[in-house]
Amino acid sequence: xxxxxxxxxxxxxxxxxxxxxxxxxxxxxxxxxxxxxxxxxxxxxxxxxxxxxxxxxxxxxxxxxxxxxxxxxxxxxxxxxxxxxxxxxxxxxxxxxxxxxxxxxxxxxxxxxxxxxxxxxxxxxxxxxxxxxxxxxxxxxxxxxxxxxxxxxxxxxxxxxxxxxxxxxxxxxxxxxxxxxxxxxxxxxxxxxxxxxxxxxxxxxxxxxxxxxxxxxxxxxxxxxxxxxxxxxxxxxxxxxxxxxxxxxxxxxxxxxxxxxxxxxxxxxxxxxxxxxxxxxxxxxxxxxxxxxxxxxxxxxxxxxxxxxxxxxxxxxxxxxxxx
Amino acid sequence: xxxxxxxxxxxxxxxxxxxxxxxxxxxxxxxxxxxxxxxxxxxxxxxxxxxxxxxxxxxxxxxxxxxxxxxxxxxxxxxxxxxxxxxxxxxxxxxxxxxxxxxxxxxxxxxxxxxxxxxxxxxxxxxxxxxxxxxxxxxxxxxxxxxxxxxxxxxxxxxxxxxxxxxxxxxxxxxxxxxxxxxxxxxxxxxxxxxxxxxxxxxxxxxxxxxxxxxxxxxxxxxxxxxxxxxxxxxxxxxxxxxxxxxxxxxxxxxxxxxxxxxxxxxxxxxxxxxxxxxxxxxxxxxxxxxxxxxxxxxxxxxxxxxxx
Numbered sequence: 001x002x003x004x005x006x007x008x009x010x011x012x013x014x015x016x017x018x019x020x021x022x023x024x025x026x027x028x029x030x031x032x033x034x035x036x037x038x039x040x041x042x043x044x045x046x047x048x049x050x051x052x053x054x055x056x057x058x059x060x061x062x063x064x065x066x067x068x069x070x071x072x073x074x075x076x077x078x079x080x081x082x083x084x085x086x087x088x089x090x091x092x093x094x095x096x097x098x099x100x101x102x103x104x105x106x107x108x109x110x111x112x113x114x115x116x117x118x119x120x121x122x123x124x125x126x127x128x129x130x131x132x133x134x135x136x137x138x139x140x141x142x143x144x145x146x147x148x149x150x151x152x153x154x155x156x157x158x159x160x161x162x163x164x165x166x167x168x169x170x171x172x173x174x175x176x177x178x179x180x181x182x183x184x185x186x187x188x189x190x191x192x193x194x195x196x197x198x199x200x201x202x203x204x205x206x207x208x209x210x211x212x213x214x215x216x217x218x219x220x221x222x223x224x225x226x227x228x229x230x231x232x233x234x235x236x237x238x239x240x241x242x243x244x245x246x247x248x249x250x251x252x253x254x255x256x257x258x259x260x261x262x263x264x265x266x267x268x269x270x271x272x273x274x275x276x277x278x279x280x281x282x283x284x285x286x287x288x289x290x291x292x293x294x295x296x297x298x299x300x301x302x303x304x305x306x307x308x309x310x311x312x313x314x315x316x317x318x319x320x321x322x323x324x
Numbered sequence: 325x326x327x328x329x330x331x332x333x334x335x336x337x338x339x340x341x342x343x344x345x346x347x348x349x350x351x352x353x354x355x356x357x358x359x360x361x362x363x364x365x366x367x368x369x370x371x372x373x374x375x376x377x378x379x380x381x382x383x384x385x386x387x388x389x390x391x392x393x394x395x396x397x398x399x400x401x402x403x404x405x406x407x408x409x410x411x412x413x414x415x416x417x418x419x420x421x422x423x424x425x426x427x428x429x430x431x432x433x434x435x436x437x438x439x440x441x442x443x444x445x446x447x448x449x450x451x452x453x454x455x456x457x458x459x460x461x462x463x464x465x466x467x468x469x470x471x472x473x474x475x476x477x478x479x480x481x482x483x484x485x486x487x488x489x490x491x492x493x494x495x496x497x498x499x500x501x502x503x504x505x506x507x508x509x510x511x512x513x514x515x516x517x518x519x520x521x522x523x524x525x526x527x528x529x530x531x532x533x534x535x536x537x538x539x540x541x542x543x544x545x546x547x548x549x550x551x552x553x554x555x556x557x558x559x560x561x562x563x564x565x566x567x568x569x570x571x572x573x574x575x576x577x578x579x580x581x582x583x584x585x586x587x588x589x590x591x592x593x594x595x596x597x598x599x600x601x602x603x604x605x606x607x608x609x610x611x612x613x614x615x616x617x618x619x620x621x622x623x624x625x626x627x628x629x630x631x632x633x
Contacts, residue, residue, distance in 0.1 A: 062530050063530075064526055064529065064530060085532060088530075088531075088532045089532070092530060092531075093527070093530050095523040095526075095527065097523060100522050100523040100524060101523040101524050101527050102524055102527075103524040103527075103528070103542060103545075103546070104524075104546065105545040105546055114528065114531055114533075115531040115532065118531055118532045118533055118534075118537065119531070119532045161527075164527070164531075168531070
């Protein structure tokens, strides 16, 4: 076991919403009790449908927002309210939309050098050298250094965003749906670059996605989320082979497989995703779950399963039940 | 998986090479949209001429603007009966050459425009940035103060301020700048609020940018478009208001050849000597019109929502 570069314990993030002067303010539990560890050089995929708290988790991990509860340790340093430049440099983020994440008034060179300028005393010449090296590392040429973001395509911009995030040599890179805004062909190209960079720098990735075929390709570990809760957590191989939480099984059965001879046994789900303002009691999945019983509405289920692969479920699927 | 099979490394690189930067660079794109608007180009030409006239005033003016010629009071323009060619646009009540005074007056108008816009812009953008960035009670306080300023008719407020500060060109300019400032505050604040949640701003925060850096380096350059347009339109407003204050005797004081003051001096001769009020009035009209046309062109060129492509 190598060191943990990221340790999250019971992270939660609540938002207060007010719906008028006389209404009682409501609390949205966007993220409720996420715990995991991540080692250097490994990829943790966070999977779930829209509104399940994936992006909130990304914002909490990158210290854009403080957690409402829980503890976060990055590279051995515990996150507190105080600004800590070392901590700041240890974790960086790449956003989903490459058209919004680059400052339209800055040249690519300035975009790449900015993190160094803000955090280190590196001289201008050295900054430029490192910027150029990183630009080439992500497959762009030196002549692109003096251009503006609007002159690049989505895939190129996403690579620039990745290069910028790596300028501070972080230990952890949070990738918030980094390829879902790109064409499939460009996705492969960006994913390959991410793979190479991970090997080269020993980066730990938190890879947020709803695209299971991408996740299967890149993840070492998987965290499945539903309505702000972690419902299943385990190694990618295990989770894909033997999902134990019914939601995971349904999610996996919904991914298209490029094999026409394979028989489809898709698990159809009924009902809508409940409002996070008013989540169902007990297990949040119980109104849509085909295995739900009376005890499912009592309280949030405890983790079951052996070390390295557990699900928060009272009635987990047995191994022979899952054929995904 | 399927992804790996569908595309090889070489093909990916090939794709990367084929992604060509196809859009115009910033300045040429600006000129492309600006030059589509003919009125704007005409306005720019007139404005450029005005700037030239102001710079070259001592060379262009046939006479000193403050010299009073004996026996040449209220001479009509040269092409009418009784006019003299050495006083092209005629003379005023004390025998000064109106043409020369207008040429020197352009200096004052441009000076007023530049100084007023600079004060209003600097103050307005700073306050607007802070209000939009900080939000909360400070924002509310600032915006309510701006609402109060906006609630007064601008010229009336300027008059009150001049009455407090004392008449004179400098005080008039300060008063006009204060009156114009709320527009800049509101525009900047709105632009900041629109940009602050964009991903590149969050990305700068994650990279460790301080609030000051975020405001001045990240947000400000991206909020300047509408502010530049407002500055151009305020330029003409400032000239107009300064002329109005001059006309009311609260702005530039005689014998300054400021256009509004020239109007005021000639008011009593309006029936006897039409030229003494007509030409300063025309000068103000043409200048303000040209700058407004130019401002409209600027807005078309800088507002992304109007862009067709």
